[in-house]
Amino acid sequence: MFGSLKLGRFFGIDTNIHGTFWLLPLFVLVSGAAAGDVTAAFGQVAFLFALFGCVVLHEIGHALAARYYGVRTRDITLYPIGGVASLERMPEKPHQEIVIALAGPAVNLVIAAGLFVGMLGGAVAFPRSLAGLSATDPLDGFVTQLLTANVFLMLFNRGCCGLP
Ligand SMILES: [Zn+2]
DSSP states (O other): OOSEEEEEEETTEEEEEEGGGGHHHHHHHHHHHHTTOHHHHHHHHHHHHHHHHHHHHHHHHHHHHHHHTTOOEEEEEEETTEEEEEESSOOSSHHHHHHHHHHHHHHHHHHHHHHHHHHHHHHHHSOHHHHTOOTTOHHHHHHHHHHHHHHHHHHHOOSTTSOO
16 A cells, blocks of 8 residues: 555656555545535645645756756655655765755746746736636635745755755
């Protein structure tokens, strides 16, 4: 049950989901059902998958920066607490290590900026009333939540590529 499931191969790097990862959506669904709001729980699970999509991109950022310096990445694995990119070795020079460490958070910065510009552009092109959105539109909340989550990933997702 706690083995890893292969999610796919991105940029030539095997990406796996660890068995324990599924405890997370399971927990969200069970607690949602217990609270009597399964619909909201499914929304949270959808957010969870979108969030972990961003985590995968974060890890790929580390992996591609590592590849640039000739360091291969064995694989990327998703755990309930986050993702880990297993680099085959440490880069030779300290500045390379810094670039690899920063490449992950940089991806989240780009995603957050993209979501922000998208939201802004959407707000300009389609005023809320015109688009028929209420102040508490769930899709809008989803994007805001994902944007916030990416800022958190950028600031706090540390040590996930085996670098300090
Ligand atoms: Zn990272």
